[in-house]
Amino acid sequence: MPFNKKLPDMAVLDIKMPRMDGMDLLQRLRQKTAMPVIFLTSKDDEIDEVLGLRMGADDYVKKPFSQRLLVERIRALLRRQDAIASDEVGQTEETKIITRGHLNMDPLRHSVSWKGRDVSLTVTEFLLLQSLAQRPGFVKSRDQLMDVAYDDQVYVDDRTIDSHIKRLRKKMRTVDDDFSAIETLYGIGYRYNEE
């Protein structure tokens, strides 16, 4: 069934819930939307935090949490979204249309196409691809990519970036089996290769 066109701007999801838990819901959402998602995790959910980020959540807040902290995280995530989508900031590095070979990215519209075919990316995937494609041929370390994709308060491990890149490639390959513009440099990071 298609999603309603007027989806919320973002979702805050508990992980452990009856009927359908937060992980399942995230998975279902990610099949169709790039809606920003914050997970609420319990003390015993530490594995879930990492897994959640790997599955495409944008951030997580540990229970018990202060309401102020949650509001801050929500605002930070919406700001990141706005930085991609805003038309008020003019043509900065963040809002400039990128055309690299077959890749076309329009941050103001949060749209990505490869060989003229649209690809739907989450905020995090979009920011990673944008960062790599801005400087083709230059290597970005996982640390640099983490800084691009997450706020300072969010701790993610290297493998989280790897998972995002893996998912990003998979999405690009849905429109082109031969997509290979994102190169892995083992132990170093990633590089965008312009064909």
Add this chain to the structure above:
Amino acid sequence: MSRIALVDDDRNILTSVSMTLEAEGFDVETYNDGQSALDAFQQETTGYGSAGH
């Protein structure tokens, strides 16, 4: 105004967080579980703002 979906089976959290977010100027939709949220997102009509508890 940004619209936020809050999904949690803990009623206390739904109530307290939605009150805080509303006071901060957000529009909040609350759901008790993932399935209810997904059902609402998939509805064809747009009038699902008060779903949940």
